[in-house]
Amino acid sequence: MSHEQKRTGRPPLTERRKAETRLEVARAAVRLFLANGVAGTSADEIAEAAGISSRTLWRYFPTKDRCVLPLLTGGIELTAQCLRSWRGDQGVAELLEVMRQRADGFVSDRTSLLNLVRLTRIEPGLRAVWLEAHREAEPVFAEALAQRAGLPCPDLATTVHAAMINAALRAAVEHHAFNTDPADGEQAGRLEAAVSQALQVAARGFSS
Structure with missing residues (x-):
């Protein structure tokens, strides 16, 4: 492990660049999907808009629809980080404050x-990616809540609480996206x- 990694805990530069490239692909994909629809957008067009080769794009993503995934995983990981730092003696107000502070980077x-969430209403493939991202987030949230409760692994209560948090986040983002005009x-x-x-x-x- 490098001196930089030991000092900062940050991923290696190559991994950060890959993450940045994936995120740029996701941004480009959403722009093109908004303009032309998923069916009307080719992988080559997404790659060109993101400034990479089509071969590189396919190394990162197995399908066109999954090109948008990095826009979803960032917010989910942010929530997981906040849950990990949420102490057992703190209530929801403290959790919300930590989430507000850390959300600035997104x-x-x-x-x-x-815009991606709005597209999920009319693009079944994107809807599937959106729901799959939340399905994968749930056990991550449960592990964080188990840690908060001092448990070695999630029990039924922490699993249910994780599902509630996950559903609340998804419902909030969807409600906001579907009821606001992007214009x-x-x-x-x-x-x-x-x-x-x-x-x-x-x-x-559930209790704090």
Whole structure:
């Protein structure tokens, strides 16, 4: 392990570059899908828009639809990080504050994410990717909650709580995306308010 990795805990530069490339592919894919639909967009067009070769794109993603996945995994990992740092003596208000503070780094991709969620209403393939991302997130959230509770692995309660948090996050983002007009632009704080309200509703079903 390099001195930089030991000091910062950051992934190697090559991995960061790969992650940045995947994210740029996702942004390009959403732009093209919005303009032309998934069926009307080729993998070659996505690769060209992202500044990579088609061969590189297929190394990163098995299908066109899954090109959008990096826009989803960032927010899910952010939530997992916040859950891992959420102490047992803290309530939902503290969790929401940590999420608000850490969300600043994802502001630049908010519009792309919301446009992607809007597309899931009319593009079944993208809907499947959106739901699959949340399905994969649930055990990650459960592990974080088990750690918070001092358990070696998730029990039924933490598994249910993870499902509630996961559903609340998905419902909040969908509700916001489906009920706002992209032509009006994204008003600061509205998405965060929806997420906050959804998590508070979910929290009424379990203790802090």
